[in-house]
Amino acid sequence: xxxxxxxPKYLFRKEGQNVTLSCEQNLNHDAMYWYxxxxxxxxxxxxxxxxxxxxxxxxxxxxxxxxxEKKESFPLTVTSAQKNPTAFYLCASSIGWDRATDTQYFGPxxxxxxx
Amino acid sequence: SQQGEEDPQxxxxxxxxxxxxxxxxxxxxxxxxxxxxxxxxxxxxxxxxRSNEREKHSGRLRVTLDxxxxxxxxxxxxxxxxxxxxxxxxxxxxxxxxxxxxxxxxTQVVVTP
Numbered sequence: 001x002x003x004x005x006x007x008p009k010y011l012f013r014k015e016g017q018n019v020t021l022s023c024e025q026n027l028n029h030d031a032m033y034w035y036x037x038x039x040x041x042x043x044x045x046x047x048x049x050x051x052x053x054x055x056x057x058x059x060x061x062x063x064x065x066x067x068x069e070k071k072e073s074f075p076l077t078v079t080s081a082q083k084n085p086t087a088f089y090l091c092a093s094s095i096g097w098d099r100a101t102d103t104q105y106f107g108p109x110x111x112x113x114x115x
Numbered sequence: 116s117q118q119g120e121e122d123p124q125x126x127x128x129x130x131x132x133x134x135x136x137x138x139x140x141x142x143x144x145x146x147x148x149x150x151x152x153x154x155x156x157x158x159x160x161x162x163x164x165r166s167n168e169r170e171k172h173s174g175r176l177r178v179t180l181d182x183x184x185x186x187x188x189x190x191x192x193x194x195x196x197x198x199x200x201x202x203x204x205x206x207x208x209x210x211x212x213x214x215x216x217x218x219x220x221x222t223q224v225v226v227t228p
Binding site: 035040041042043044045048058088090092101102103104105106107108109111 | 119146148150155156157158159160163203205207215216218219220221
């Protein structure tokens, strides 16, 4: 069953703690993305990776970090430096090499709440 | 900053009616995409229209693109209760922003039986 998975679905964190969100895909996609969604708003890009061992900052990278050691995996760490981390986090992937037709496939999301 | 802005913010219709929502954007684009999001879930891709295309159809969906007005519309015909969701447009903008989609805030559609 091909797709993109995120875990956990719900995550609670105390202030001052780092937390890592998992994202895995078995679609053989080169590109992967992390977005943040706040209530009633669209998606904002945190980080993206076009290929293994390479990633780029998106529009709101401050307070977040990522790694891309394997093609299938793109974990996101929300650090204590992120001032307002409570949000819905979405991971996506895409083929990445055909820009004219490239569409993104999304995971089910992780809802992070900071207590 | 958001590239795409959807209008209206919310739309309530009855089953069988058509639903139309619009998206305006600011800069030149390579393509424009529409996605659907059911409450609390991930986004699902609906349709992609390239900058050199004017209209595309997919099942009950019809998308138009007017690059001179920097706008797009999504029409859902003969709506069903299952079409209840938020709909987002996303633009793939200029050449120096590979892979970066800019999403609008979305149109929330409610279809009542």
